[in-house]
Every structure is written in C-alpha cells, then in structure tokens.
Amino acid sequence: MGIIKKKDVLYVASLARIKLADGQIEGFTGQLDSILDYIKQLDEVDTESVQPTSHVLPMVNVFRKDDVKPSLPQEKVLENAPGKEGYFFKVPKVIDGAEK
C-alpha cells in the first residue's frame, strides 16, 4: 500500500482548484504514488557534503536598472479578457471581501 491516500489526492486537487470525478481519484492515487516512489531513489544518494541547489544555472546577480519601459496599451491588456468594465478586468465577485 502506497503513502498517498484518497484524501491526499482530494487535498492537492482542492489546492489546484481542480474538480475530480469519483472515477479519477483512484487512478491519480496510484500515479502519484508511483511518482513519489520513483523520486524516492534519490534518498539513496549521499548528499551530506552537497550544497542545496537553488538554481540550475551557475549564475548570480542578474539585474536590470530602475528605468521605466513603456507598458502595454490598455486595449491590448484587456483584449483577451473574458470580462471587463471600463479599463478594469471583471471577475466573479470575491466573496470574503478581504484584500490580501
């Protein structure tokens, strides 16, 4: 029996805002389990003296100068928006009404 349970799949799906049909849940449970199993092989490698990698490129300090560049025209910005009002994007009402 794997470490991934049905409730884990449902939790991950809810974090990703994905609705799963009942039939799909079992399938994903097995798949996620086998992915974790595969990754688990890394546990066998001795990483004692290896620095954690935070980026795959051997580069640091890539900056840009604080110079203003032209933004997109507002019409372009909103061109593909499913909903708009004036120059605003329009989205379904956010219920808790609290801003981050």
Added chain:
Amino acid sequence: MKYDIVIGLEVHLQLNTKTKIFCGCSTTFGNSPNSQTCPVCLGFPGVLPVFNKGVLDLSLRSALALGCTVSKFIKFDRKNYFYPDLPKNFQISQYDLPLAKDGLLEIDVEDGSRKRIRIRRVHMEEDAGKLVHEKEASLVDFNRCGTPLLEIVSEPDINSPEEAYRYLTALKEILRYLEVSDCNMEEGSLRCDANISLKPKGSEELGTKAEVKNVNSFKAVRGALSYEVQRQEELLSNSERVVQETRLWDPDKEVTVSMRSKEEAHDYRYFPEPDLVPFVITDKTIQEVRSALPELPQAKRARFIKEIGLSEYDAGVITSEKEMADYFEGCIKLYDKPKVVANWLMGDFTAALKEKGLESISQCEMDPADFIGMLKMIDDGSISGKMAKSILAEAIQEGKAPKDLVSAKGLTQISDKPQLEDLVGKAMEENGEVVEEYRRGKKGAIAYLVGQVMQKTKGKANPKLVNEILRKKLEG
C-alpha cells in the same frame, strides 16, 4: 486574572523605485486602471522577470538602518495561492533565505525609558493588484501588481497597543529619513498587520493569537489592538476560547470583526523561483551601503540636544521629519541662535505650512537664507517680532521672500537714530505740559510721548529706541 499582552507587527512598505520589482512598468500611484502593466506583471506564460537593482539598494539601506544582519546569499521563492489580484497565482517573495534578519528598533515607552523591539526578518516581495468590489462582480486593476514591497516582521516584543503605535512611528521616522518610501498609510504605501494574544501574567506559554487587518492609520492600529485586548480579556475571563483567525478593523464602529471566511489552513507550497537566479551580497556592498546611510533620527536627536543645546522636546519635534531637521540645520549655519530658530519652526512656521496645506517644509519656497534674513531684521530692529509673524505667514502663503514683503509694504521699522531724535524732540516741544509732568515725577507720562512719536511715523518707529531716546532727553 491579569494578562500580559503580546503583539507582533508585520509591516509592508512600498519602496519608491521608479519601476516595478521585476519589470519596467512605472509605479506611479493613481493612474488609469491597467495602464501600467505588461506581460511580466500580468503573468503571461513564457515571460521572464528581471530583478530591479534599485529595489535591492533601497532594501539594503532599510535593513542596515534597522540593525539587521544581511544575508550573503539570497533567493526568491514562489508563494502559491489563488486570488484574483494575483495574475500568476503565485507571489514572488522570499521564504527561507530572506534579505536580512535579527534587527532592532528602539522606542520610547510610556514610563520614559527606552525599549528594544527585535526585528525578526526583512524580505523583498511583489505587491498584488487592487480589487474594487461591486454588487455583482469584482474589478481588478493590476497597476499596483509587481510594485516592490519590503516586509518587516517584528518579534512579539510589543506589550501594549501604545507600544505598537510608537514602534510604527519610530519605524516610519527611520524609513522616511532613508527616503526609501513615502510611508503613507492612507495611500497604502505602508500597511500593517498585527498579531495579538494574551497570556496569564508571567506565564511562558503564548496564548492563541488573532490577526488584525484593514487598519489604515497608526491610530487605527492602536484602536484595533485596544479593542482586541478588551475582547480577548473578556473571553478568557469567562473561560472561553480565543479562536485563531483573521479579524478586520471596522473604523466606524471601532470594533474588529471576524472575517468568517472558510479558515482553511494556508498551504502556500513555497518553492524556489526558477525564473530568477540567486543573488550574492558582498561585504564590500554592505560596507558601501552602510557608510552611505544618513544620520538617523535618534542620533540626530542626541546630537541636537548635546551639541546644539536644544531641549529634549524641541529636538524630538524638529527631528521627527528629516526635511524639518535639514531645514533647521541649514538655518543654524547662518544664525547662531538655535533655540530661537527652533521656536519659530515649531510655532509660526509649522502653523503657516499647515495653513497653506503643505505636508513638509521642503515643499515651501522660502529657503533658510530668506527665513534667517527675516530673523536678523528683528534683531537689528528693522521689524518687530509681531510684524515678523504676519510677514512669515504671508511669505509662506504667497511664496514670496520676507524681505520683499517688508519693502513692498514699507513695513521697515524706523531705527535711524538721528531721525528718531528729531521726531522725539518735536513731540517734546509740542507737549510741554506732559514733559513737565514727567519731570515732576509722573514717570507714566512717557507712554503718551512714545505714542505721539508712533503716530507721527504711522507706527513704524522702533518703540524700543524711541523709549531710550525719550528717557535720555527727559532725564537729561
């Protein structure tokens, strides 16, 4: 039962760079919705964020001024959550390798002593967009999205709502001195969330905390926290439980209310931002930034007291804004009476600025040389102190130099001795009886004679000089 109050503050500061943190869009406040956006800050697929060097510079200044230890190696991480103000569905922030840690901020507490509040961490991140809630829908403006933020997190060392207020005041003072942000809470360039819990007096164990949001002034922070103290005290005294939750301050009713959202535990699934390489901060950079820091409010205050001789109160008022402190120093370079300068600045000058609706002395057109010129005119008797007050008010209101106003209005006092002696002589001639009265011992009669001279000059004679001359002539 008595309780200890435990408060920690999280301050979000908008840095005043010209452009956003990861793209070249302008950060100007208040423009038409979505006019300052581009594929990067709109979260289009396939775009690459590039870090703004200006953000690092301002952040380093802030972290070092707050006494933090700056990390030599930093990176950005993705903080994942869904909210319409966040087009990428993640916020680029810093998680396990923040810019700086372990700072200190000293505040004056109510008993007059000083208290150190530890700063846990300082990190950089991007701001989210702005939502406008309508009846049926929410409207999104991404102009603010990607504006650089500095998050400054205190340790829970704050033990009263008043201390929280003073922490914020002291923090704002420093940040304004550093010129890294406008720190305007109404416009949202400084935002504050507060965590507050109570525990039985002396207990080591922390109580359950509530997080208070939606406070848009320092006074509101103090008010909201005072309300929370009272609310939590009541719950605990009745053996009820404080629920861990986010509460919003209602400034009209002066209460905090539960957000009542489905309080699922946040699971942000932080992971390193693969689109940004890490950053190395050298000792040399740290040294350079440190040596370029301006004198901070506390140091300036101490120097004004010790070296210039201001009282503690005056030094506090003069240094609370850097612009005012700079102006004061500009003045005393030209004029050797710091106490006189301080009194004018704190009194009539500040009143005149307010009258004109100016927020800072730096917006006023009168430079220290003009202002000191006016004070010197008082000293040499060309104008009276009373005249100076109205001249100053008008000069600031009209944006004119005091000396021009004085000459335009012919306000200059007559302090020319021979001219005044002449006038005094005439007044004595015309009022022989009064002169006699004085000489017979009715010393009060001199006032009448002074009045006569003033009348002859339409009030422009220097009354002090007139008095002197009269006395000499009468006694002589």
